[in-house]
Amino acid sequence: MATEEKEPLRFVTDRMLGKLSTWLRILGHDTVYAAEIKGKSVGGEEDEDKALVAFAEHEARILLTRDKNLASSASNKGAQCVQIKTEDVMEQLKELLLHNVNINLEPVPARCSECNARIRKVEEGEEEILKEKSYVPTSMVGKCDFWVCEGCGRIYWEGSHWRDMRERLRQLR
Ligand SMILES: [Zn+2]
Structure with missing residues (x-):
């Protein structure tokens, strides 16, 4: 293909x-x-x-x-x-x-892994929506970028989870 x-x-x-x-x-x-x-x-x-x-x-x-x-x-x-x-x-x-299916091998903050909707960056002044989610570590707020799903509202951030995924993907190459 x-x-x-x-x-x-x-x-x-x-x-x-x-x-x-x-x-x-x-x-x-x-x-x-x-x-x-x-x-x-x-x-x-x-x-x-x-x-x-x-x-x-x-x-x-x-x-x-x-x-x-x-x-x-x-x-x-x-x-x-x-x-x-x-x-x-x-x-x-x-x-x-x-199979020559050219999939990306870098995690990109583009899509919700739960519902497939687009995710967008949480802007300054919107931190309130982070506090509503108990799974968001408050210690991270203000220290890294967050994304929010436009479909289901799930919050994503660049944490150890993504580093781990990058490592696993590197092993595929
Ligand atoms: Zn979603």
Whole structure:
């Protein structure tokens, strides 16, 4: 799969790939997880596999799946699809690279890993929204940058968590 465009690649993942979805979002990729599209209009398809293929085609997303049958039916229909063979999420990212799927390998504060909505920087004077969240360490407020999800309101900041992720990603290269 040759991908030259500068825009981050967009994905839709099957139900086996929840963790991979989270990682792709952390890397800035717009990623819809199968469990989250149920109920959304996907061309009136009742069968989830068919719905996933239709959704991938309709939104021009790359379908990622652990399911061999789903992968072949997607390919037959002309949808972009990668069959993932491993279980470990780091191995799965490596598989994408081996398929020449040019995923970013730097965590970028662009997308909420919970809900896939855009996140934006918390501006000066907005610190109140940080205090509303009990999981935000007050000692960090004013010392580093924070981001807020425009969808669900989750707060993100550059802490040890991101350093750890960077380290794991470095090992993939
Ligand atoms: Zn969110």
